[in-house]
Amino acid sequence: MNNKKNYTKSILAVVIFAALIIVLGLVYNQFKPKAVKGSKEVTIEIIIPEEETKEYTLFTDADYLRQALDEEQLIEGSDSEYGFFITGVNGREADGAKEEWWCITKDGEDVFTGVDETPIQDGDKFELTLMIGF
Secondary structure, eight states, X not given: OHHHHHHHHHHHHHHHXXXXXXXXXXXXXXXXXXXXXXXXXXXXXXXXXTSOOEEEEEEEOOSBHHHHHHHTTOEEEEEETTEEEEEEETTEEOOGGGTEEEEEEETTEEOOSOTTTOBOOTTOEEEEEEEEOO
16 A cells, blocks of 8 residues: 555656646747847849849858858859859859859959958948859
């Protein structure tokens, strides 16, 4: 009889403990810190001759342009000994046979670093322009 009482108390303790864990989990889930957008707002303008220009606003914590563009899956390309070479932007591939390539500018000014090495700050505006001719 004593063993049956101890067994019942043990089961009751386990059930109460499990219920407490569930309640604490629900409370944590309700009050946990909410996800926030990145701390930097960066504008990306995609310019393709004779097509409508598209503009994207990115919210990121990235330090460099490539990371921010990769987060949004806006660019495609390949790594080389000179850095990342952009071959496509927003699904539009540059056609090497037509001497097409992607140019990066910031506020209309040339950027003299690769996409991997171009730092970004809050409020920056970059243009990715499809150029023709080497």
